[in-house]
Amino acid sequence: MSEPHYLKISDIQRCSGKRVAIDTETTGLNWWECELTDIGLYCPDAGVSGVISTLDYGVAAEAKAEIQRWSPGTVTILHNAKFDYHFLNVNPRDYGWNCIDTTVLIHLLDSRYLKSLVSAELVFLGENSKRGYVESAPAKTKIWNWPPDLRAVYCENDAIVTYQLAEELVPQITDWGLWGLFEKDMQYLAIILDIETYGIVADQEFMANSKRALDKRLVFLAEQLYEAVGHEFNWRSTKQLSKALYDDLGIAKPKNPFAGADGIDHSRFADAGKYKSTCTSTFLLTEKVHHPCGELVSALRETALMISFLKKWHELVATDGIFHSNFNITGTRTGRLSSSKPNLQNVPSEVRGRFTQSVFTGDTTRTDEYNLRKAFVARKGMTFLSVDYSQMEIRTFAILSKDPNMLTAITSGEDVHLYIALKIWGDCGPEINKIHREWSKTISFGLLYGMTVGSLQYKLNMDRARALDVIAQYKNYFPRIDPWMREIIERCKEFGYVRYWSGRIWREEDPIYFYRGCNALIQGGSADMLSIAAIRVSEWCRSQKNPTDYHIVNLVHDEIITEVPEWDVERCAKEIAELMQVEDIFGIPYVTEPKWGPSYGDIVKKGKDASEYEKKKNEFEEQYEDIEEEVEA
DNA sequence: AAATCGTGCGCG
């Protein structure tokens, strides 16, 4: 092992204004409760290479303060910058530093690359310098428990590798014409750093009440099921469930819809084991197996899932009652954001079961203990303001494909799906129009994602000829759909990638997946637009008279949620909704819709009756009592 | 005992 190079506090200032790679080691991943153990710096222009050991709290504070004195224009280079910045308690934007995050460089070159430093070094520098250190460390020991000298050389090495990666990758990014997009993503990263730091408050009382009610509900439902079947079993196991329903209870098992007249599945999927012979999906159980046990299992699954959300959240909420979720800008194939610990992008809402397997089966409203968005609340005196885009992806499709009729549809100001349905199939009376509207929705989203005829006939329960006819009518009305899709597939064939309006590159070499490029352009193109909107909203927040009262708290693909003073919400709604239209980008406004309320589960459009909240609350209390009685009985 | 895969489902 090489000797560690311990730096003096005074060495830190030598990096100011220069290109400096930073790597930190810490006592854990949770930056809001863990400590820095080391700060590695590599700045060849200043002749600095080494580590500040920050095990001493005073030294850590001193080192952080010195770093904060770096002048504007200092180029900080980090691998997964958000992590280190959280521990250093700084946002590079606030100090005028440039930031180069090497994971983002990699992601922009090809979103399929793994982002770990080991993998990056191997792919782009052809080495694995970490291995030696890891092998000389005590087996299965966390880095923060390593001997300090070993950790120091490891940390310094990571900083050096990060610097080398930037040297290698920045010219590649420039060559591909991606530098502008990279700078945008670095601005985005700074905002996400703010969002994570500020966090979102947990309503732990709601979580506890909801959990209690759901636990009882689960026991009650399970007992019902076991009684019906005649014995206990693990309903979570598809194997055991299949046996209980179709063998023990003798319910008729749904026929394989892909089987031919001889009852045998001759499709190309049959051998691949794609047909799940247990037949226990919720879709089958509720739509095809008409038996109360199907409903029971469906309710059990929903209840169990809600409980698992609550259990996870209980572990994740910090001691100050705040969630510090993690948003990853390099986590998806298309350029969307992903969220974890907790995932703030898949929180169950009040509306349940809109679709089962994408087949419309009617909306139902969840009672309060199932409306888990209520677990996220605004701080005292504040309110959540959620502004989302209407039909964002259809709008992006219209703009990218320049389909004249689709552009008219989205700028008409009408209900887009109904508008399309009426244009294609005419006014057939309210009942039939409703069906046509569902068709239109299924086809619109299906086409965007590359749905096949077979799938549509299955989804809409039509024969092949009818499904083909419906698609033909749709495509006949929107003449640019087919040509646009063909162009994208052609580009994939020719270049091995397609470019978004933003310049982002989506790569694919396998012809069987070229069709996914259409979805990537729409989904990812929308994501790049939302990120720009978020950057502007963040700037707006910081330009307010009292900026500490205005924060973004969540981003959900087509929605920006801010926390603003309750008294000021109407003005905020108006200004942010307008700002988010970003009309300057395409010359066409993205229509936005503001809603607000005291919790994420209780945001409604302006004008909705406040007594609605009290009404639901009472229903919750009643239902909770019912469950208590049910269980006791 | 731990890692990985398969299934299922929440969201857009």
Place this chain on the structure above:
DNA sequence: AAAGCGCGCACGATTT
């Protein structure tokens, strides 16, 4: 219940 895109997470079953 495969066929339409993109995620994160929990759990059972299976593999190492």
